[in-house]
Amino acid sequence: MRLSKRDHILDAALSVVEHNGVAALTYEAVSERSGITKSGLLYHFSSKEALLVALHERLAELWEDELVSSLGGPPEAATATERLRAYAEVSARSASGPELRLMLEATINPEFDRPWKRVIARWLPDPSGIDPEDPDAMQILIARLAADGLWMADSLNTLPLASSLRTAIARHLTEKLLG
Structure with missing residues (x-):
């Protein structure tokens, strides 16, 4: 399947972020990186902020695709425990460089954070609704x-773990904590 120009631009932008960081993301x-003129980029993305959004x-959508694949279906058809099992399984892999950099950037801009929060809202219970006296919710x-x-320890390489160990930890989390 041939990539659309928009997808080609996003791939090029992710490559810039991966190799040079978010601050280096310019039309130039x-x-x-993409071989598309600046005016061609402006046609698809009217501002740098639009490109970042x-x-x-795109990354939040790819993350949700991983969650759906792990679960084997849409989150609406699963219990909270089943959704969390999928979340833990997907969390056993580290973030890509661009994903981690962009997620950190999202913490300071609500517009960037919105796609991530939409995914989380479909997959995980809102912690503000958790009763600290409810052992299952806890x-x-x-x-x-x-x-x-x-996910964070592996993504930041603060605790390098073999892939098989990360997977075993995720399985242990869900089996021991959730039954």
């Missing part, structure tokens, strides 16, 4: 925090 850098949307929250910690 993306034009050079599209990158966040187990789910603890398992989520552990999965997030596994």
